[in-house]
Amino acid sequence: MTKRKTFEKFAFYFGNTLIALIFVSPLIWMISSSLKPESEIFKGLNSLSTFFPKGASLSNYIEVFQRINMWKFIGNSLFYVLVIIVLDLLVNSICGYALAKFEFRGKNLLLTLVISLMVFPAEAIMLPMYREMADLGWINSWASLIVPFVAKCFSIYMFRQFFLGIPDELLEAASIDGCGPVRTFFRVVMPISGTVYATIFILDFVAHWNDFMWPLLVVTGEEKRTIQLAIQTFFGSKPINYGPIMASLTISAIPMLIMFIFLQKYYVEGIASTGIKG
């Protein structure tokens, strides 16, 4: 029995490590390249040594911070992304909850609409949306970066799917205790749905943190420049130097990783203990 357990443990760590390496190798290569001098980055790409910098140096990072106001751009991105997410979590979760648990006229229509609207590719509606921003006088404002992205069909649908799994008995109990539907949602449903909120937080954060095309169109100048736009300045004129690019990409990955690790605890705790079935 213990032998089997040990073997299982070994298989678990060995297998996972092997697979994890395949997934994480680009990230490692990026970090390792950011510590190399320019001429080393593309040398010997097909050997393992490309993952290990010889004589690491921070000079690429120093260059990044000397050339651009990195802190400000990180701050800008953090600000608008977090505002989007907070609003997204609120607006879409209540909508998803209504679709999951309330009966009202037009419910089916709305659900169909939400599902259909998921498919509209940003590339196809970007220009009309830009014109709309220009007409609103929102070009170069935070509003143009934030407001259009608050309501999101993906989020609404995902919230709905998960709220469907909350047993009606739980809500009933709350209403017997005298909670109205609004209070029930905020007092009972929200606190036990950490996993969904955390999931959407993570997925949203990554999506908007990496936004490039839209901020490019609506933001001009440094005041509201986002981190992705800032990174692209290193691709500007030829010759392209990859050292600072790798350094700035690494810097840009850090907030995502921190956010990810921070939200992990919602996954570990889970909601199994609260008695909700999937």
Added chain:
Amino acid sequence: MKKSINKISERRAAYIFILPAVVLLAAFLIYPSLQTVRYAFTDYNIMRPDRIVFCGLNNFTELLKDEDFWIAVKNTLYFTVLVVPFQTVLALALALLISSRRKGVSIFRAAYFSPQVTSMVVVAILWTVMYNSSPDSGLLNALLVKLGLEPCGFLNDPKTAMNSIIFMSAWQGAGYQMMIFLAGLQGISREQYEAASIDGAGKIQSFFYVTLPGLKSVIQYVVMITVIQAMKLFTQPYVMTKGGPQNSTRTLVYYIYEQGFQKRNFGYACAVAAVFFVIVISLSLGMKKIIKAE
């Protein structure tokens, strides 16, 4: 529940709950989408916003004859049909691999998710090295040659380019769906597994009798969004192949971008987009029907 809660207060709450989302969707998704559809009937060239002329169904009749468009439709469907099962199964496998409560699981979780936080620039550089067609610089080809096989063109061979992109996309995207599966797995209570194991179910049986049924609605959701994301494939061909070689990786959204922005044929691109809307909406409605019918 329906008996105990006042129906009117429930309905009022429902309208308050959906109002913000509905208003925002109407203003920033439906309105611009309708604009897109409107432009589909014009000869809008991006450089001439003051000279937009209504041209009836011209764009659509042209579309029917446009070989590149049909190839893009075919490529998009091909990609979707292959990548969705592949990526979903991969994501579920990853989620199961790390669903246990062992120490260090969070590190693996972060690792599997990491392609999502790695810039596409880096991913593209590394995969062009992996896929490079010369065995001297391409890792996979070096391997093939060592195994005594013929080197493969990967991204530079119209026969294999799309498959190469499928493989890469699944690798990069699986972490996203894995997160959703993980959230779903949390919803299956331990008691259910315990009950199954008391009944003498092994690991494999409890997967089929507890896990899968428990994940049913999550799987539906994941399949749905994977299909939708697959239909919207753009970045990988844009960064790695520019739709080539020989049209083999030109997808619909890539074609929309190429026609509308690069070639500035915006009216025509809007017509492609309109057809795209129709295809995908009917597809998602069809999927909804299938899910309901079960």
Added chain:
Amino acid sequence: MRKRVIAALLTAALTAGVLTGCGEPKKRVNEDGESVITIWSPSDEPAIEEWWVEKIEAFNQAHEGTIELRREAIVRADSYAYEDKVNAAITSNDLPDILYVDGPNVSIYAANEVTLPLDDFFSEEEWSDFFDSSKQQNTYNGHIYAVGATESSVALYYNKDLLDAAGIDVPDSKEDAWTWSEYYDAAKKLTRDGVVGTNIIMDKGEGLSYVLGQFWISNGTDFVNQEGSSAEGYLNSQEGVEAAEFLNSLIRDGYANIDPIQKEFHNGKAATMLGGSWEVATLEKDYPDLNWGVTYFPVADENGILTSPTGDWAASVTKNVQDMDAVKEVMRFLFSEENVTTYAQAISKPPTRVSSYDVLTEYNEYPRSVFKEQLMETGHPRPRTPSYSVLTAEFAEAMLNIFTGVDPKEALDAAAAAMDKDYNKYYAKD
């Protein structure tokens, strides 16, 4: 909760406002009554960013009370991102007064009346100090639509050690530039031990038109006719097909990679490279151990025309301009002898004004002299046509198709037809 509902309703009201139209364009004047002139140019190296700050300050001091000059650095990324941004600004009439554009796009903007002619910005004598290559690229329909401070060129870089080992000599005058056959033979001999003979910029994008288009010119044809209205009989002419076949032979026979890894030449993995003038600085700075040289752009076998790529970003004046006199003042300032010289120096690119070379003497010495000589004597700009964006995308696609096995004539026919279709759809009637 209620607040949020109100906020949402407000949004709806605002959106309704959208539908009812928008106001007049904003007056481009600041609080002090100064005319505000805005420049959009790609964000650039620190040296150039500093140049801008310094020059704008100087200009504003000298014009206090009349003009305020501002510059906004636009992220360029690949050149499409910058163009997408401009495209968006065109739809809402939000263009700056002065817009920097990449050389071959000058004709597109000019033909669509997005930019204005600048012939009278400089006197004839002043214009004659600018390189012909630059003026040609920036001319559309007989008028000059943009002014550039710098130029670019491409020549053949080679790895001295590898060439010595193979016993290959390189030409030292442009009259002796390698013919295509000589270039092919050299690439053949040099391909061994994991090193390819040459690298022909395979970026799957603008680089192909920029560099490979020269093979069409050298073989006695071009991409389009003189008027820029048709590619049929040019891009897909017999000479054009020969050029494509030659390039394909390098790839097909394995003497050049279809998908080269970045810095292939720099890392000694390619023995030669068709490389831009900008590589000189990189090679000097980051690859001091590489023993390299530069020679002239290859020329077609029989009666080949000596040629080399040219073209760089240039400043144009948009239709949204309000104070033309002030803009003229700014342009004359930006492209004065002194400022062209200092700009070119800061960015380490060849300047467009002949007189600048009196100051920038490094261009009289090898290796930079090769580029200067090419620019002054053999440079040919990319085709000038309002359908350039279609042409260049189609050309890149055609080449990639040819390199993966499509018949060259067939691929070029399709590209020429696509370009002509675009021209006939939008411009033939103008």
